[in-house]
Every structure is written in C-alpha cells, then in structure tokens.
Amino acid sequence: MYKKICLALAAMLGLVGATVTATHPVHAEALHYAIAAQLPSNQINTSLSYFNLKVSPGQQQTLNVVLSNSDTKAHKYSVAAVRATTNTNGGIDYTKRGVKPASSLKADFEQMTPKKFTVSVPANTKQTVPVQLKVPTTAFAGVVLGGIRVQELDTNTSQAKSKGVKLNNKFAYVLGVTLQEVDDYSNIKPEMILHRAGAKQINYRNYITATLENTQPTVMHKLEISAKVRKAGSQDTYLSTTKSQMTMAPNSNFDFPISTKNHPLEAGDYTLDLTASANDGDVHWHFTKNFTITRTQTNKLNKSAVDLQKPTTSDNTLLYIFLAIGIVVLIIVIILFVVVLKPKKHKHPKK
Template identity: 40%
Template sequence: MKKWLRLLVTFGALLLAFGWFQQSARAESVGYTVGAVLPKNQDDKKVTYFALRVKPNQEQKLAIVISNTGSKKKTYQVGVNQAVTNSNGVVDYSMASPKLDSSLKVGIKDLFGNKTQRVTVPAKSKQKVYVSYKMPAKRLDGMILGGIYVKQLTANEAASNKKGVSIKNAFAYVIGLRLRESDVDVAPDMKLLSVENGQSNKYNQVEANLQNPRPGLMSNLKVKTKITKQGESKTILSNEKSSMAMAPNSNFNYAIPWGDKQLKAGTYTLTLDAYAQGGYHWHFVKDFKLTQKKIGQLQNKFNTPAPKKNYFWWFVAGGAIIILLLLIIIYLLLKNKKRDDDDDKVSKD
C-alpha cells in the first residue's frame, strides 16, 4: 500500500514541477523592465511614454530606468529609432536603420544622433540611462515620432566589441517618443505611389505602396481593394484589412495576395479605398502591368500558405493519457486496499 502511495505522490509532484518549470522559464526569459522618467514638459500626463512639448533649438536629456530582475548581471543595448510603418500596417520602432520616406525632412536620428549605448546592470538592480536631443532652429509642424529601444544582449553579444554585431534577442522594450512644438495635430494624408507585383515569403502578391507624407499619425486605418482586368468589371482579386496605422512621413507596401489565382500577363486596374480615424477617406484607381518576364521571376508560385498544424487533438490525447494513468493508479490502490482488508479479515478469523 505504501509503495503505491509513494508512486502517486511522485507522479503528482512531477506534474506540479513541470508546470512550475514552464512558468519559471517564461519569467526568466524576460528578466527586466524599462520605464520612463517623465520630465516637466510632458504634455500628456495620462501616458507613460515620452509625449513632449518642445521648442526650436531646445536641448534636453531624457532618462529611462532599466530594472534587472534576474539573478545575474545583464548587458543591454539602448538606441533611439525612427517610427516607420511595416508591411503589416503597424507602427514599428524596432528598426535601427530603416529605409526612410522621402517626405521625412527631420527625423529621430537628426535629433538624437545615430549612436547606441551598451549598459550593464547588476542583478536585482536598477540603473538610469540617458539620451539627449537637440531640436533644429527652424520651427516644425506636426510631430516627430520614434522610440527608445532597449534589448538584452546574450553573453556572446555583450562580450563582443565589433560593430554591426548581429543581435538575436527574442524580446525588447520600446518606450514611445513623440516630440511636437504645437498642440495642433496635423491631419494625415495618403498617396498611392506605385502598384507592382512582388513576393513575400515566396508567395505572389500585388503590392500597393501607400504613403503618409504628412507629420501626423494615421490611426484605425482600413483598406479595401479590388483588382480587375483593364476595362473590365469582373473582380479577379479582392482584399480588406482594418485596425492598421501609419507613422508620420512613412510608407509601406499594402499586399493583395494572389491566393489560388494565377494571373496572366496583361494590364490590370487596382481600385483602393482607405479610411482612417477622423473621417478621412481616400479613393485611388491605378493601372499596372504584369509582364511574362515578371511572371517568370515570380516562379508562378501561389500565395496559398501551407495549412497550419492543429495541435488540439494532441492536447486532448495527452489529457486523456494523464487521466487514464490516474484512474489506473486509483484502481490499483483500491484493489491493493481491498486485498489488505481481506488479509486482515482472514488473520482475525
């Protein structure tokens, strides 16, 4: 009887230990936090990022606090990045050297410089890190948008002093940074710069390059598209996506996947409608060509991704096995108890 009890306790302990290990591993995988020390010229007290009212020629030092919650000292890389719009229609602060839009006249790097810092923080400690900017003499309209980007380096990366070292961290913190000289928001705008055929992850798509040429943030962006043969009304491809955004003075390629269609060489027409917060609406109609040479370059691949693996039944099977093992253990315990009771009864008789 005692043997089976020990087995049951051991089994339960293993299950609990496995769950605890998973939680601990997730916590240790981050191991640090970052916060902003908001200055007096913060013009929005409700947010925790830097939303600053600035003046021409103003110089200022901004402070952030890195808290290392881990049990070992860690090294972090700190930089200030320009806000751009990525291919998913998301404002992105993670790119250290992005391709900038032609409409951007004064960017984050012009104010903060292009240098990054490496900061080592002892275990269970906090450390302030400073970044400085200087505004240009000429007054600026709208906003300049960026972010202070903090990422933990691996031991090999921290030991390397080589420039251009590849950073392979899986987690980073970004503290938003918005600078403006007036409380008047500049309205965003949209232009359709080009329409071309391209590929993403080897899948064919039509790419409509959308630009926000103004120093104003575009929020709650929704785009609806359809593609027809030139001069015809039948829709060949269509696409709709919402809840996007565009950084000031940025552009991105909005993708219309070919799906299971194989487009032939010819001239096509894109009709695109875009809607943004504030009641903004833009309507574009633009022709584009698909040549046989381009089709060859695209390798005639379709944009039908491989079906995603469904692990639901694996989890069901795993749960069933655990329940079955518990039932077997309970059955054996009861059986063993009955045998002990019978033995006790016989001995008494």
C-alpha cells in the first residue's frame, strides 16, 4: 500500500492546468520558476521529492518550500495548501482550495494549513516560503493527502478562443504532502458508496452522473466502473459507459459521468445500474439507483449544451404519421367523389 501511495504521488510535482489543460507541453524554462521541498526530520522516505511525513496529534511544524525565480525581474506568486480531491476524469486533483469536503472526511488538510497567501520573489533569487502545519489534537487513521500549489500571478497565462469563448490557461506547480500517524495502515481498505444519480452538465455537455464517495482514509487505486442507465419499466440499455485505471483520493467524492453522446436529455424516470472494482479487483461494489429527470432540467440543460444533435423521430412514429395522412387524404377523396363529383340526375320533360 505504501509503495502504491508513493507511485501515485511521484508525478505530482509538475505542471497542472488551473482552468484548461494545455494542449502542448509547457517547459519549466518558459515559466521562469520552480519549487522544491526542504525535507524535515520527520520525513518517512528521504528519497522522495515531496513531503511524506510521520506526524502525531497536536503537532505543529513549518513546511519550507524553496521558490526559485530564474527570471530577470521580480514576480508575485500565490501559495495555497489544497486538499486532494477526485475530478470527473477519475484522477486525484490539487487544483482548487475550498472544494466542499466529502461527508466522511475527518482530518482535513486545508484545516491544518493557512489560507492562500501571496509572496514576492526578486529576480534571480531563491526564497524559502514557510507553510505552517497544525495537526489536529484528535488522532486520525490512514493517510491525509494534500498539496502546496504555487502559481505565478503576473504572467504565464495563455489565451485561446473557441466558439466565441475565451479560455485562460493558467499553469502552476504542486508539491505533494502526505501525513500519517502510524507506520502501516494497509489494513484500511477503500469503501465506496453511491449518493445519488441525475442529470448534469460538464463543460457545456450533458451527462447522467453518479455521485460516488470513497469513505476511507486511503487511496483507491485502479478503479474500474461499468454503468448502465435504463428507462423506467424497460430492460433495454438507454446509456452506458465503462472506464478503468481511475484513482480516488482518500475521503473524497466525484461525479462519474455517463455521456449522452450529444443527444438531448429526455424527461422521465430512470434506473442506474453500476458495478465497480478497485485495488486489482480486491474490492467490488454493485449499486442500483432510481432517479428522475424533470422537464425543467431538460429544457435548461438542452438549451445551454453545445453540439447537441436534433432529436430524431422513430420509424414507428413516422409510420403512424404517414398512415394518418393517408387516411385523411382518402377521406377527402371520398368526400369529393360523393359531394362534388357525383353525377347529377337530369329531369326529362313529360311528353
């Protein structure tokens, strides 16, 4: 378990897109800054480049981050301690501070650290930035996962336009932080619950989403989900999707998306059938959930969705329409024949 945590976090020290993921790699030289951790004495694995700390209840310490500005001018940087969350792609995310926590979260990294702050670093200078850590006095189990996110404020924003919408690409470095109070917590297994299902719009596209939560203080690895949606009273699959190689942060939730494939949402009652497995198949779950999509929801979401296909009429409906038209035409012909075109009887004069 410990090795898996290390592998999951090894790639965390890198660039992440705050608003839109970059379509081309951005080199560190273009950003003119870098960050590194000053590893403290309670670092568990000194070969790691991020904070991997053994802590105790009530402990207070300073996490020192070395911020290097290699540019020829001074810059300002925002520094934010961010709790690990799970994004809709099924990946651990350190993008935003202040995301609503999962109901199962007991030890919140953002409650142990200061609010976002700003530092200024002169040109061609390395500066140590202290981030205060206050561990709760109540002991916690498992692992607490977070990151220290550093973003340059005055530059490094690229812009692009798509269909009249301006997109800002903001890049940042994230330095990982793991906290644990015991040496081995491999006895803690991930556990999943399904909160709800319903219609939702993500990046202007319509989805049916299943809100899932990892209720345990451990990372859920190699998550695979297969989901089907049926209309109420039908055994036919209306929508379906399968996705694997996902990861969930400890005590986090996310909306697993089932695409409508750009078809308009339809109001009605539905049933979600979802199966999931994780940790190389060691744990399994199966859920069913009934839900309703209202006419108000479909009108709102279909109106704002992009690239939405126009609804197609089923073959049976077209057949009924043609039959109705044929019957109407036949009735008109009969009326014309009987009323208008019927030969008139001529009266002959009496002789």
